Amino acid sequence: MSPQLSTEADVEEVQEVLKEFLSKYKYLYEIRFQKLVYEAELYCIENYGARLTTAEFKPYIYGSYSETIRKALNDLDVKKDVVYRNGGKTTKYLGYGVSGGNLPNAKKKIIERVHQRTKRTSTEELAKESKASWLYQNQDYDNPMDFEEYYEQLGKLEDRPRYDEQRPVLGGQEGTETADGTQGESEDDSSTAEISSDVAQSARLIRLNVENPDTSQAETTT
DSSP states (O other): OOOOOOSHHHHHHHHHHHHHHHTTSSEEOHHHHHHHHHHHHHHHHHHHSEESOOOOOEEETTEEEOHHHHHHHHTOOSOEEEEEETTEEEEEEEOTTOOOOSOOHHHHHHHHHHHHHHTTSOHHHHHHHHHHSHHHHHSOTTSOOOHHHHHHHGGGOSOOTTOOTTOBOOTTOOSOBOTTSBBOOOTTOOSOOOOOHHHHHHHTOEEOSSOOOOOTTSOOOO
């Protein structure tokens, strides 16, 4: 099963990820935070065979949802406004003065890459994409998603929309790094680039406790 969020350190790590995303916007609402972190989790699994955080997600009304993220947002040390939106009060998290999260450079690179891929995508569209994901479609409603099961299924999936031939290179990975720090494109580079334990530890990524799936025959998109 997916790792469980259980310690204060885990909550703080999620908060640093939220700050890193927030630093790239003027403001964010919870629903976009929810979808951005979920997107980053799937991106990490498809490209590195690891998770970005230990946040638990479940299929819910508006797509993927995490109580972990809600808890982290409640205690997030950033400027906030309470606004009326969609018929009710909600919190607007302000990006002014947020310089980013206290994260390893590897995680910052991954979040920046996810940001570049999603910054022109509306929150509504991100919610639809989360509902179209394998985890949402194949896990029980309002129950924890099993990210390890998803990783095991990758080799059987024809559609892997988050696979990225220009993914950031993390320390110790094979491949040619381009000038902007991303993975050089290769015609044969069609499998998940599973990272080593040492790289995962230095990047504070969470490796999945399963064998690397055979994804060489999977069709991929960028």
